[in-house]
Amino acid sequence: MKNMILEVGAYVDALRPIIYIPHNDFTSIERVIENVAQEEFDIVEFNHGYGYVDFRTKLPKTNCSLSEFLRYADDISNEPRFLVLKDVHGELGEPEVQALLKSIAMKNLYKEDFYCTVFILSTSLVVPTELESLMTILEIGAPDVSDIEELIKDFSRVQDIDIEQSIIDEMTLSFKGLSEFEIYQILNLAYQSNGEITAEDKSLILREKEQFVKKSGMLEIINFQEDIDDIGGLENLKAWLRRKGRIFNHLDQAMKAGVDIPKGLMMVGMPGCGKSLAAKATAKLFNVPLLRLDIGKLFNVPLLRLDIGKLFGKYVGESEDNMRRALKTAEAVSPCILWVDEIEKAFSGIGDSGGGNSVTTRLFGTFLTWMQEKESTVFVVATANDISSLPPELLRKGRFDELFSVNLPNKEERRRIIDIHLTKRQKNNLDIDTIKIVKETEGFNGADLESVVRDAIENLYLEGRDTLTTGDLLDVVKETKGISTSLKDKISQIKSSLEKFDIKPASRMDE
Structure with a gap:
């Protein structure tokens, strides 16, 4: 928090006219702005719900549009003030809004008796070309480890509960990347469920984090069973x-x-x-x-x-x-x-x-x-x-x-891959001469080998038999085009490119 206050204060002193802060925790950012303003700057706020509102009480003053608010602010900035604009990224492309922001910015830079810094707080970062030179983008990082630990300890003091240091250490790592607001939300949820904070609450943190992923739309959580x-x-x-x-x-x-x-x-x-x-x-x-x-x-x-x-x-x-x-x-x-x-x-x-x-x-x-x-x-x-x-x-x-x-699997790897897929399908590997299969599958990749096992077992079922034989697998191998054949040119190109780079092989050499 202290570093953030110093950084914002430095930008204000340097007459940066528009400071854009892309973040989702407006409460923390407001505290920073308030600390920078102190008694020297008045703070006025615009949001789409109520228009012009009182920054500290959040009570509405005048229901107006963004352009009306900016026009008003442009006219009255005789005294130093901060304009806090919330989630206005969708309107930054409007010519009237751009013109008013430019006017305020230029007066802040060049007019002696005009002191007005614009803060844009938004969850999205949208920088119109017309305003690019006037905007300073300030990225606010998530709380660091010491900040998170202090947040957890502060929460325990407020709720009058004891949290073991080992649990604090584990939770501190689990909370990395979350905002102060999100951390308090999860701590509150954990506390309300059982009246304490324990090691079991790590699973709650994970579930809440998964919600963030789903809401982002940019990432996909992959469910899997493989080990x-x-x-x-x-x-x-x-x-x-x-x-x-x-x-x-x-x-x-x-x-x-x-x-x-x-x-x-x-x-x-x-x-x-x-x-x-x-x-x-x-x-x-x-x-x-x-x-x-x-x-x-x-x-x-x-x-x-x-x-x-x-x-x-x-x-x-x-x-x-x-x-x-x-x-x-x-x-x-x-x-x-x-x-x-x-x-x-x-x-x-x-x-x-x-x-x-x-x-x-x-x-x-x-x-x-x-x-x-x-x-x-x-x-x-x-x-x-x-x-x-x-x-x-x-x-x-x-x-x-x-x-x-x-690379393509070697002999030993092909044998293991076949064994894995037979075991998965509950087939007795002792009845299969995998050495014969390995000799006939040179140039096959793992997907080819899985396909061989899958198709052989499907044939077995359709023919009404119970015991899979080496011959069953070899019959499918003869009908299967391995990747080295079906994508010959591509495989040759990949092999050639790999030989040019000194990269650690994932496989060990054939024994």
């Missing part, structure tokens, strides 16, 4: 994930010991070879929610049908604002896994000639900066098929903890 034992092979990747899982499952202790928060990993390589399965298994191993980010939703169009020309909206930064809100939502739900599937389809071609000013490039910059600077417990799992189309900036150290290349 790490459902992955056939990829032993290097699994061993690495188990190490990170031990850290994630004891984050409070690990951080106190000086261990860095894991950032994430990228898996690149062959389609159908377990990358998506590994993303789900990671969430199960870490015991956290799995969120999927669809870059296409940031544009409000399907990802695979992007028309870059249509992405430039009326306002500067609309898509980037969507990206920021999606990332903030993920941070509010943290600790969690943020899965960015087929990331190359979102960011391919970045840096090529002619693409430097595209919406996609700006989105990529927003994502890259967040990846580099984030201190939250959001573990990013990015998956890609073709690494050659990815911007090199994404592959540098510091973005991800590790990059893994996923």
Whole structure:
């Protein structure tokens, strides 16, 4: 809070005419503005419900439109004042509103006896080109660990309840990314349910965080059953994930010991070879929610049908604002896994000639900066098929903890994948000579092998038999075109691109 007050005060002293604060906790921001104003500045507020209202009491004064309010403020600012405009982003494109805001801004900058700073508080960030040079965007971060701990202790004092320090430590991490208002809401809900705050209330925090995801519309919560034992092979990747899982499952202790928060990993390589399965298994191993980010939703169009020309909206930064809100939502739900599937389809071609000013490039910059600077417990799992189309900036150290290349399964991995799918379908593996199957499935990916088992069992049922044989599986293998055959050119291209990069293999070598 103290740093926020100093920052806002510095902008006011520097005569920044319009300060735009995109945030959803207006109460906290109002306290900051009030602290900066003190006795020196009068504060007047506009909201769409009542028009001109008393900032402190919230009682209506005059029911008026935004342009009427701004015209009034433009006329009477003999004394220093702050104008607080709430959720007016939808009207910033109106010529009359723009003209009045420009008039106030210019007088603030150049007229000796005119002191008026405009604060725009909104849950959405919309910056019209006409006002871009006059606006200062002030991002307000969520409370840090010490702030959250103090909020919990303050709540316990107000309610006169004891909360164990170990529970405070755990909850502090669980609350990271939430606003002060949201934290108090959840604490109140937990307290009202049983009159105390206990370790069991962590599940309540998780349920409330899931609500934030659903309401955001930018992210999708993925429900899954898969765990790490459902992955056939990829032993290097699994061993690495188990190490990170031990850290994630004891984050409070690990951080106190000086261990860095894991950032994430990228898996690149062959389609159908377990990358998506590994993303789900990671969430199960870490015991956290799995969120999927669809870059296409940031544009409000399907990802695979992007028309870059249509992405430039009326306002500067609309898509980037969507990206920021999606990332903030993920941070509010943290600790969690943020899965960015087929990331190359979102960011391919970045840096090529002619693409430097595209919406996609700006989105990529927003994502890259967040990846580099984030201190939250959001573990990013990015998956890609073709690494050659990815911007090199994404592959540098510091973005991800590790990059893994996923190739077509080797002999041992094919055997394990077949065993896993037979076991899933309650078939006795002892009756099957998997070595013969492995020899005949060179170039098959995991999805091909699952299809072989599934189709063989379907044939068995339709023929009225109970016992699956090696011959049943081999018959299906002969009728199946593996990915190496059906997508020969694409697989060759992916193999060639993987050979150019020094990336850790997800699998161990054949024994």
